[in-house]
Amino acid sequence: MILAPMQGLTEAMFRRVYERCFPGAIALAVSPFLSLTHNISSARSGISREIVEDVLPENNEGSMPVIPQILGREPEEFVALCGALREMGYGEVNWNMGCPVRKVVGKRRGSGLLPHPDLVRQVLDRVVPAIGMRLSVKVRLGLKATDELFALIPVLNDYPLASVTIHPRLGRQQYTGQVDLDTFARALPLIRHPVVYNGDITTAHFARSIRERFPQVADLMLGRGVLYNPLLPLDILQPDRDRTDDPARVRHFIRSLIAEIRTVFPTEQAQIRKTKEYWCLLWKSLPITELQARQVLRQEKLTDVDNLIATLLQ
Numbered sequence: 001m002i003l004a005p006m007q008g009l010t011e012a013m014f015r016r017v018y019e020r021c022f023p024g025a026i027a028l029a030v031s032p033f034l035s036l037t038h039n040i041s042s043a044r045s046g047i048s049r050e051i052v053e054d055v056l057p058e059n060n061e062g063s064m065p066v067i068p069q070i071l072g073r074e075p076e077e078f079v080a081l082c083g084a085l086r087e088m089g090y091g092e093v094n095w096n097m098g099c100p101v102r103k104v105v106g107k108r109r110g111s112g113l114l115p116h117p118d119l120v121r122q123v124l125d126r127v128v129p130a131i132g133m134r135l136s137v138k139v140r141l142g143l144k145a146t147d148e149l150f151a152l153i154p155v156l157n158d159y160p161l162a163s164v165t166i167h168p169r170l171g172r173q174q175y176t177g178q179v180d181l182d183t184f185a186r187a188l189p190l191i192r193h194p195v196v197y198n199g200d201i202t203t204a205h206f207a208r209s210i211r212e213r214f215p216q217v218a219d220l221m222l223g224r225g226v227l228y229n230p231l232l233p234l235d236i237l238q239p240d241r242d243r244t245d246d247p248a249r250v251r252h253f254i255r256s257l258i259a260e261i262r263t264v265f266p267t268e269q270a271q272i273r274k275t276k277e278y279w280c281l282l283w284k285s286l287p288i289t290e291l292q293a294r295q296v297l298r299q300e301k302l303t304d305v306d307n308l309i310a311t312l313l314q
């Protein structure tokens with residue numbers, strides 16, 4: 001099982017804490033995207049530390065293995081960034097062709113690439129022979145229409161990709177509406193690479209139904225489901241395990257994550273903001289009401305946030 005890239009959520013800090021609390025439950029993570037920028041690499045300074053911060057080996061000690069993800073379509077910068085990642089020891093990068101953010105799409109990045117198979121081919125032509133590492137891609141069904149993926153598949157099939165992760169929604173849907181499993185079913189046999197399924201896996205039951213309906217799927221990628229229920233990967237892997245310690249393990253995970261936020265983020269404001277970002281999703285794994293959870297979001301002082309969460313975790 002693979003942890004989905006989620007900007008601001010499944011970053012290095014989260015990956016380290018998760019692996020410490022649930023060792024081996026998630027085999028692999030794709031990092032939130034590293035964005036290509038002009039002059040990403042200057043002869044003087046190399047790749048800016050800020051761009052690769054999340055995947056620096058020293059920030060990933062104790063994490064599950066990570067595949068860095070790249071957002072952008074500038075071949076020179078792509079290759080330069082891959083060079084730096086290779087030096088850090090990485091053997092694979094993932095190319096983001098799914099990001100639905102309007103500004104990103106407008107620049108024909110992320111899911112903005114999906115309607116342009118020729119552009120994708122131009123990038124792959126330049127990048128694949130030059131990066132000296134494996135390349136996987138993460139796509140949606142299209143930006144505005146599902147036929148975009150079907151025009152893209154022959155292009156993807158022409159290159160030696162490590163895998164194709166499909167999130168079966170359109171870019172313009174963002175994260176709303178149903179995942180389109182029927183279109184996924186039509187695309188699956190046409191792709192000659194291992195295919196990873198990603199989207200709305202929030203229960204072990206749904207994960208099982210995907211496995212049963214699509215036995216050729218190589219792996220599952222889980223995103224928000226892991227934050228709604230940190231035990232979900234274990235529920236999928238070991239459905240018959242002893243659950244006596246489950247509530248205590250969830251509480252321990254949340255406490256550990258909050259403790260890590262305190263050490264990683266320098267200011268009180270940043271710590272409050274980050275804690276609340278996680279809390280918005282993680283509270284669902286606790287036996288509390290939405291009303292109780294919302295009270296945490298109303299607190300303005302760090303001590304009040306901490307005290308309230310401590311009470312709710314008891």
Ligand SMILES: Cc1cc2nc3c(=O)[nH]c(=O)nc-3n(C[C@H](O)[C@H](O)[C@H](O)COP(=O)(O)O)c2cc1C
Nearest residue numbers: 004005006007032033096167199200201222223224
């Ligand atoms: C807050 C947030 C940030 C995300 N950041 C990224 C990202 O950096 N790269 C990427 O490929 N997908 C990103 N995604 C999409 C997820 O990887 C995933 O495709 C999506 O959440 C659907 O999977 P899920 O239903 O299991 O969460 C993001 C999603 C969310 C909600």
